[in-house]
Amino acid sequence: MAATLQEILLAPDTEPKVVDDCCTLLDQEVSDKSGVSGTAVKLAYKTATSFAPGYFRKTVQDMLPQIVGKLEPYWADFNASGGAEFGDYLAKRGDEVTQDLLSLSDEIAAVSKRPVIVKAYRSVRGTAAKQVEAALPRVGGLVGKYAA
Numbered sequence: 359m360a361a362t363l364q365e366i367l368l369a370p371d372t373e374p375k376v377v378d379d380c381c382t383l384l385d386q387e388v389s390d391k392s393g394v395s396g397t398a399v400k401l402a403y404k405t406a407t408s409f410a411p412g413y414f415r416k417t418v419q420d421m422l423p424q425i426v427g428k429l430e431p432y433w434a435d436f437n438a439s440g441g442a443e444f445g446d447y448l449a450k451r452g453d454e455v456t457q458d459l460l461s462l463s464d465e466i467a468a469v470s471k472r473p474v475i476v477k478a479y480r481s482v483r484g485t486a487a488k489q490v491e492a493a494l495p496r497v498g499g500l501v502g503k504y505a506a
Contacts, residue, residue, distance in 0.1 A: 402478035445498025452491040
């Protein structure tokens with residue numbers, strides 16, 4: 359039987375590398391944004407990193423088990439279906455995967471004690487689904503790097 363994503367990505371020797379790669383992916387995604395919504399994302403990201411250095415790394419570390427939990431059923435179905443690329447699989451289920459992942463960030467924003475971060479998040483939440491969905495191929499590639 360194939361290993362679960364939790365067994366693979368959250369293993370003590372692997373998890374720090376996954377966190378590093380997630381932070382790199384986040385930086386790449388923000389950097390690649392353009393247009394009005396891209397400018398808003400970049401501004402929110404810059405605001406958050408300026409007012410709370412290390413916030414995103416800590417958030418990725420804290421959220422990783424939950425993110426992996428959200429991706430786990432997709433990973434199981436992907437393996438059962440014999441798919442070739444997990445990123446393609448996620449992209450084909452973009453709306454569903456996106457809503458699952460955004461539910462996590464919405465929960466964090468709802469209980470955050472950092473008003474600047476919450477304000478920045480709320481400023482981009484309206485376009486977040488589009489942004490997350492666009493990142494799914496990279497997310498799948500990151501998972502595949504460790505789980506392939």
